[in-house]
């Protein structure tokens with residue numbers, strides 16, 4: 263699935279999980295809502311990440327969006343094209359009571375993706 267990195271709301275950074283917001287070249291390829299372990303190919307560099315697809319109900323539902331947090335990665339990739347391959351479905355998207363609870367869950371998602 264080819265996707266371009268576009269500007270997001272940048273709340274992810276305050277959660278401690280920078281995410282790249284994605285625009286799929288073919289919108290029909292947008293996966294079902296959920297959290298997935300993925301491989302990310304960035305200019306032939308193979309990276310791993312966790313992909314979230316959904317409307318982020320914890321922060322007041324928005325339209326359905328896709329965003330990826332790349333493991334051990336801190337570069338600015340705005341405007342880059344990514345080739346994303348889904349490796350595993352981790353869980354459904356949920357509403358969390360607090361952003362702290364969501365943060366703990368994303369830490370677990372990240373561990374799941376490392377396996």
Ligand SMILES: Cc1cc2nc3c(=O)[nH]c(=O)nc-3n(C[C@H](O)[C@H](O)[C@H](O)COP(=O)(O)O)c2cc1C
Pocket residue numbers: 270271272273274275279281283297312313314317318319320321329330331354355356357358364368371
């Ligand atoms: C691995 C991962 C899992 C996520 N799971 C959820 C979730 O279950 N529920 C939810 O409301 N948001 C979830 N989010 C979305 C966060 O709410 C989102 O990253 C945050 O709002 C920052 O958005 P921004 O990058 O546009 O600033 C998840 C994000 C990631 C990266």
